[in-house]
Amino acid sequence: MPELRKDPIIGRWVIISSERGKRPTDFQESTPRKKGGFCPFDLGNEHTTPPEVLAYRENGTAPNTPGWTLRVVPNKFPALQIEGELNKQGEGVFDKMNGIGAHEVIIETPLHDATLSTLPLKAVENVLWSYRDRLVDLKKDVRFQYVLIFKNEGDAAGASLEHSHSQLIALPIVPKRVREEIDGAKQYYQYKERCVFCDIIRQELNSGTRVVSENRDFVALEPFTPRFPFETWVMPKHHDSSFEDMKSHEFQSLAEMLQGTLRRIDKILNCPPYNYIVHTSPFREPDNDYYHWHIEIIPKLTKVAGFEWGSGFYINPTAPEEAAKFLREAKI
Amino acid sequence: MPELRKDPIIGRWVIISSERGKRPTDFQESTPRKKGGFCPFDLGNEHTTPPEVLAYRENGTAPNTPGWTLRVVPNKFPALQIEGELNKQGEGVFDKMNGIGAHEVIIETPLHDATLSTLPLKAVENVLWSYRDRLVDLKKDVRFQYVLIFKNEGDAAGASLEHSHSQLIALPIVPKRVREEIDGAKQYYQYKERCVFCDIIRQELNSGTRVVSENRDFVALEPFTPRFPFETWVMPKHHDSSFEDMKSHEFQSLAEMLQGTLRRIDKILNCPPYNYIVHTSPFREPDNDYYHWHIEIIPKLTKVAGFEWGSGFYINPTAPEEAAKFLREAKI
Numbered sequence A, B: 001m002p003e004l005r006k007d008p009i010i011g012r013w014v015i016i017s018s019e020r021g022k023r024p025t026d027f028q029e030s031t032p033r034k035k036g037g038f039c040p041f042d043l044g045n046e047h048t049t050p051p052e053v054l055a056y057r058e059n060g061t062a063p064n065t066p067g068w069t070l071r072v073v074p075n076k077f078p079a080l081q082i083e084g085e086l087n088k089q090g091e092g093v094f095d096k097m098n099g100i101g102a103h104e105v106i107i108e109t110p111l112h113d114a115t116l117s118t119l120p121l122k123a124v125e126n127v128l129w130s131y132r133d134r135l136v137d138l139k140k141d142v143r144f145q146y147v148l149i150f151k152n153e154g155d156a157a158g159a160s161l162e163h164s165h166s167q168l169i170a171l172p173i174v175p176k177r178v179r180e181e182i183d184g185a186k187q188y189y190q191y192k193e194r195c196v197f198c199d200i201i202r203q204e205l206n207s208g209t210r211v212v213s214e215n216r217d218f219v220a221l222e223p224f225t226p227r228f229p230f231e232t233w234v235m236p237k238h239h240d241s242s243f244e245d246m247k248s249h250e251f252q253s254l255a256e257m258l259q260g261t262l263r264r265i266d267k268i269l270n271c272p273p274y275n276y277i278v279h280t281s282p283f284r285e286p287d288n289d290y291y292h293w294h295i296e297i298i299p300k301l302t303k304v305a306g307f308e309w310g311s312g313f314y315i316n317p318t319a320p321e322e323a324a325k326f327l328r329e330a331k332i
Helices: A121-140 A176-192 A196-207 A247-269 A308-310 A318-331 B121-138 B177-190 B196-207 B248-269 B306-311 B320-329
Strands: A003-006 A012-015 A054-057 A069-073 A089-091 A094-098 A102-107 A146-153 A165-171 A211-214 A217-222 A232-236 A274-279 A294-299 A314-316 B003-006 B012-015 B054-057 B068-074 B089-091 B094-098 B101-108 B144-151 B165-171 B211-214 B218-221 B234-235 B274-279 B294-299 B314-316
Touching: A054 A121, A069 A121, A094 B234, A102 A121, A121 A146, A121 A165, A121 A247, A146 B306, A176 A196, A176 B306, A196 A211, A196 A217, A211 A247, A211 A318, A217 A247, A232 A247, A247 A294, A247 A318, A274 B306, A294 B306, A308 B144, A308 B177, A308 B274, A308 B294, B054 B121, B054 B144, B068 B121, B101 B121, B121 B144, B121 B165, B121 B248, B177 B196, B196 B211, B196 B218, B211 B320, B218 B248, B234 B248, B248 B294
Parallel strands: A012 B314, A314 B012
Antiparallel strands: A003 A012, A003 A094, A054 A069, A069 A102, A089 A094, A102 A165, A146 A165, A146 A274, A211 A217, A217 A232, A232 A294, A274 A294, B003 B012, B003 B094, B054 B068, B068 B101, B089 B094, B101 B165, B144 B165, B144 B274, B211 B218, B218 B234, B234 B294, B274 B294
16 A cells, blocks of 8 residues: 655655665666557557546547547556555554555557647647546545646656656645645735736736737746746636636636647757646635646656755756747747 | 845845856756766875865864865855845845855765765764754855755755865855744744744654654654655754754764665655755754754656746655565665
8 A cells, every 4th residue: 555654844745655665776867668569558458458448539439449639547556556445544653544545547549659739629628628538527526635737758757657647646635836826825915916927927927028928818937936947827817716617618727828838948948858737726725816727847857856956946057038939939 | 245035025035146057058968977087086185175174084184185084165156145234125025134144065085985874974974063064154144044055965955066076155044944844833832831842843753654763862754745756854852953063973873864765765765866954953942842853855856846936835756655665674
């Protein structure tokens, strides 16, 4: 059983995922899977994944057979386990609980070589719909407080399979970084009675220097304090606290903005590995005035990792105003 | 002038280091410098670095010439600038100040191929003395609140030169991760009137399962909630809030413990790239009862980076009890 452990000093939770139990010799440099090798996410290989929990597929096709355009399946090597009780307990000064949660993979397309940049817009929109459908479903499980949706693209960004996919982890806790954002946004709201994200968006759209692009509903911008070069946020222009409550016409609008932004990043940075993370309100604080959901995109360009991990301090060699200019002027 | 910017949501400061200004094409994969290439840290190349601010050298030898066993020089490409005023100011919802600070390099040895694992113990002890000497000196500059001392070993851990060196950055702010630790430790102290680190050390020495090794003054252990496989902390066994106040006999003791721990890591993980960071009390809170200085060592073994960066949530595939056993039993 994986274990969730709480740091007694700063209160950060960590998953000790003993099921994936890595021994020293397991940390050799991974070789990227060769093209043409076996891929469990390819059409016809549906039986090699755990049974699908959601699929968008042609009418009349059976689950776990071809005919799908998108599948969501449990991760074969989950960081957390779906069955069981939390069983919170202490161990002297330490706190822990069972690593209960869901860990699912969103297989975004049957096409092995496609990416979110190259897929038809409708397919990208479906990826966003699948995020929403899983959020709505997992919200019903009272053990969960948060669902983290994220994507690792490229080996250097942590993707172990090259076939385009996202992942989600449903958690019995709200992760630290999200908690900090929520708390900070709440404090700002108490003081100003305005959403800090709305204020930022207003100011950024006025000045324009850090804006990458905008459409009717969304804006892509470089944050004022990016931790990493070309870190880019996609945000709804109008206040909205929860991803899953997006209006239905906004899914297409978001698909355009997300794909457009990824294409700009691909163009300017030569298809770099990247991660993105969907930040949305915790399940128990839906529909609030202070938090504003958004997607953070982080191209993997620099290596100065341990220092930042250890100190929480970031040195970014690229000013966001510069990065925004490059991305804004990219011809896509 | 580099700029320090404060995130308006969670309050994290970031250095925008425009002097190092990286453009998109600068992010190609770096190739490790070849052995035999020019190294500014080698004996005889002293004139190619900025003038030394500290050196341990033979009597009678001139600064910036051979005859040294350790040199501290300003970083040639500093993330922060030493001259100037902080000039704090707002920009709408945002806060910023000039990137004033010191960025120095500790050249640990004249021997190009030596590492902290292979150097004579006395040389390792001198590295620790140089940390102390620079802390004491930089403390006098009232603009600084914190000095972060860290080491990147190996290209994948962010070292741009292979010649063994540490770095320090003096900052006009206390970095977020350290601030969180101090605040958490203070809270624990208010509640229990004991240092949380002292409580942890006592519990760990009693149980032994996460202890790697100990000597009279220091203990090396795997924390209960390691973010990364084989993350290891070296801590003074008796309460001590500030690195620079270490008793003089403890420098040798720490050198033994640090070198021993690095040798264990080298042995078990085949000389992995690693980072370590010295966590000590901020300059304006010296000599307190709640914070306990320590060194965090993070071998660079995994790649799942963006997700962790984005969420503050860590999945660790190696239980610290397992890691401790491997390191404890390493024959060094």
